[in-house]
Every structure is written in C-alpha cells, then in structure tokens.
Amino acid sequence: MTHRSQLRALGLFDARVPRYTSYPTAPVFDQKIQGGFQAQCLEQIDISQPVSVYVHIPFCERLCWFCACRTQGTTSLRPVEAYMNTLETELSALGETMPNGVTAAELHWGGGTPTILPAPMILRLSEALNRTFPRAEGYEFSVEIDPTLVDADKIAALQKAGMTRASVGIQDFLPKVQDAIGRQQSFDATKASIDALRRAGIHSLNTDLVYGLPHQTLETLDATLEKTLALDPDRIALFGYAHVPWMSKRQKLIDEADLPDDELRHDLANLAADVFVSAGYERIGIDHFAKPEDSLYRAAETGQLRRNFQGYTNDTCSTLIGVGASSMSRFPQGYVQNAAATAAYTQRIEAGELAGARGHAFEGDDKMRARVIEMIMCNFAVDIPDLERTFGSAVKVLEPTHHAVLRDFAPFVIKTETGWHIDPKGHPLARIIASRFDAYSMGTAMFSKAS
C-alpha cells in the first residue's frame, strides 16, 4: 500500500473532525453557562499569575468569500464607534468583577479586522485595556493585520500602544485564486505593510496562507510560496481551506467545482511544507512553520507549545479572557463564550450584565482529555508520566484508548518508553487520532475535512 492509500484507509480524506483549539470543542458549549458562571471565574482569578486577553473586532471593510471567521462587513465607521463604546463598558464591568491586581502578559487583537480601527480608536482601546489589565513585565501584544486596510497612522498608533507581534493575512497571491475567493490583494501592498510593520519594531511577524482554495495547482501555489518567502516572515500559518457553507453562508459564492480534490489538497500541503522546510523553517504542529530563532519554535522545542482558540501559541497563561462579541474565555473552571451576534452582545453589556452566553464547566475527566488532545496536537506524542504528575492514577481510564490508537493507527503510531508518538509520515492524522480521546460524541458533519 502506498503512503497515501494508508492515510486514506485511516480516514484522512473522509473524516470530518474538530481542529481542537479547545476541548471540549465549541459545539459542545451550552446555554447553561452565562454571565453568572463567568463572574464566579473572574472573581476567583489568581492575581499572582498574569492572564492572557483576546479582543475581537467583528468588522471588515471587505467580506472575503472563503472566510469562516465571525465578522460583518461595513463601509461606515458608525457601527465600529458604537462597538468601541460597548467594549469600554465591558472592560469596566470586567475590572469591577475581577480582584484588584490582575495583569496581562499576552494581548491579542483579532477579528474580523482590527486594523479597521482608525488611529485614535486604536489608542482609545489600548488605554481602556491598560486600565483594566495593566501589562505584566515582558508582555506580548499581537495584532491581526489586513495589509489592504492599514496605513502609516494606524501602524504608528499600534506601535505607540506597544504592539510586539503582527499576523498578516495573505491566503494566496494569484489573481485568479483571489478573484474566486473575493479577496484582491497585491504583493506590493502586502510588502509595503510588512516593511512598515518591521520599521515599527515588530519582532515576530506571521503570515497566513491557505491551501485548498479554488483554482490552486502545484504550480500556482509554488509561486505564492516563493513570494511569501521573499517577505521573510518569522512564522507562517498554512491553513487547509475549511469549506463549511452551512456555517459560513458567504462561502456559497465559491464554486465547489473549482476546489482542488482531496489528493491535490494533500499534495498542496506537502509541497508547501517541503518548500518551507527547505527554506529553513521548522514545522510546528499541524499547520505552522517558524524560523528556528522564533519563540514559537523555542516553545515547541521545550515542550511549552500550547493550543488555544487562536491556534498554536507560546502563551502559557492558564486564564484567557475574551473581550468583545463572540470572544471565548478559558478559566481553570471552564469555558465561556460571549454572545456571538454584535447586537446580542451589546444588549447584554448595556443591560449591565457580563456578555457570557454559552460555555462549558469542566467536569469528570475533561481536563485530562483536554491535555492529552493538546499533547497530540502540539507534540504529536503522549507522555504518560507527564500526565500522571498532574492527574495521578485517573490517567488509567485512558489505557484502552491508548491501546486502540496503537493498534488502529499502526504503523504511524509508535510505542515509546513513556507513551507513544506519531511518526512524521502520520502527522496529517493528528486530528483524527486526537478525536479518539474526545468523550463528547458530536455529529461530525459540521466539522471541516481532516486533510
């Protein structure tokens, strides 16, 4: 059997499994969790440990057809201004609920498009955040940047606000692909933004690429990869296109007949990985690459790599506080998601409530399974003594699953002295293998392809 047919037999091209940016995954969250649970978690924050803060800006000037992010299109700044007022009110409410002395070691602005904010609004949001979450020493502040919606004033404001990292969306440089996903973006505009970000002192710059988009071929992707390498990013995220039109309605504008088939998708991912590794990047987890001197690679090397709602990170804070519509928080007690629609979020905040509208309180062996799944997604390996140090003899309940994984995914899953690991040739199976440790049986149709 060829390598590809082995992967096929193990379900790579058919399985629809979560990306495991949390466990349990968001579809498991329910509405029993509301602002009351969120308030309890906030009150119990241990102020000796800095937290991580995520702020969601759910607006874009353009709505790219391929995009599955939670966002809405606007050409006017009026809804953005109103949202800024609500964010300030939410931050005050968080500040009143948390004990005094909470500090932030990590700050992340994502979206949507944070760079839709004009410079004065960037500074206003940063000041509001600093009031509620004074920054811990050595903090990192990262921002998702749309290179077609950023200018010198905005970058100067972000620099003044203390931005240390940036993530720039590219997806694909070929005009034919860009036309098919409703997102035009020239190489020159992208390069100009990246050069300006570097001049503003960004020490770690990520670029997002997507494979599996309409009209992509090995030749066209190769050209996009070369152009991306010319931009010399410190990190590269290479996402497989998640085609989920039942969740993201605008994807219906994409003609499915133009999408690469499963085999080509697999070849596209492999081509990109080969090109990046030959150029000196290290593979990180299932879909990231980093230069050896970048902190993401150092985290992977030292077992500090983590996976949270934003994907791979070297952020090790045990509490993540989500601010804004649809943002997710993770507390030692469980997950809370803010009301997803901007109107529902605003209504809660204006009524003087916290914005939590659904979530999950950890119970039973949730945390242990979450850690096993994180180990698989980050390290492609499970270390049983490491789990025992945290969870004691409770880890025994997973023994049958370890055995089943070793049996079912041979020869890709290999026993080690302390547990097992996935051979690099089997890394594309990581999400499928992780799903064996998922105790919540959700319908699978809602998830994107495993490949």
Ligand SMILES: C[S@@+](CC[C@H](N)C(=O)[O-])C[C@H]1O[C@@H](n2cnc3c(N)ncnc32)[C@H](O)[C@@H]1O
């Ligand atoms: C919030 S967006 C990026 C920030 C900014 N709005 C921009 O467009 O440059 C985050 C990233 O998610 C990825 N993404 C969005 N929809 C996706 C999908 N359907 N499949 C795979 N990746 C997707 C894209 O790579 C995108 O850059």
Ligand code: SF4
């Ligand atoms: S890719 Fe970025 S700009 Fe495009 S719709 Fe998604 S969040 Fe908005």
